[in-house]
Amino acid sequence: MAARKRPSGQNLKSHRSYTTGELATVLRVSRGTIHNWMRSGLEPIEGGKPLLFLGRVVKGFLSDYRQRHRSPCGPDEIYCLGCRKPQQPAGGLADLRHNSRGALVLSGICPSCEAMMFRVVAQRDVPDIKQILDVNESADAHD
Numbered sequence: 001m002a003a004r005k006r007p008s009g010q011n012l013k014s015h016r017s018y019t020t021g022e023l024a025t026v027l028r029v030s031r032g033t034i035h036n037w038m039r040s041g042l043e044p045i046e047g048g049k050p051l052l053f054l055g056r057v058v059k060g061f062l063s064d065y066r067q068r069h070r071s072p073c074g075p076d077e078i079y080c081l082g083c084r085k086p087q088q089p090a091g092g093l094a095d096l097r098h099n100s101r102g103a104l105v106l107s108g109i110c111p112s113c114e115a116m117m118f119r120v121v122a123q124r125d126v127p128d129i130k131q132i133l134d135v136n137e138s139a140d141a142h143d
């Protein structure tokens with residue numbers, strides 16, 4: 001298959017919400033791709049039926065996703081959307097918890113711009129992360 005440009009989400013409207021089908025049409029991807037993105041951490045609007053995605057969230061996810069493939073983070077780094085590069089969380093402190101979709105999310109504060117940074121991590125990477133960062137495993141929120 002020829003190398004395709006990854007969708008950038010530039011044609012999405014930040015404040016609009018999109019169904020899976022609308023998103024597939026606007027970004028010219030399959031619904032399966034959107035489900036893959038959800039497994040990679042794309043979050044739909046909570047409680048939306050059918051699933052709805054906020055344009056701003058999808059844009060942020062796509063830019064993060066593209067950057068991550070370009071400059072992979074080290075095990076102790078989280079990609080900062082503000083600085084547009086991987087950063088080690090301030091003080092070597094990070095939180096680890098499951099999000100509402102069951103993905104394991106590492107979060108920390110960017111030492112440069114103080115933004116919260118989030119990264120979906122694999123369970124198998126947790127021991128490596130814990131060797132470098134001081135990880136606080138918060139109890140999962142059940143709502």
Ligand SMILES: [Zn+2]
Binds near residue numbers: 081083110112113114
């Ligand atoms: Zn930053």
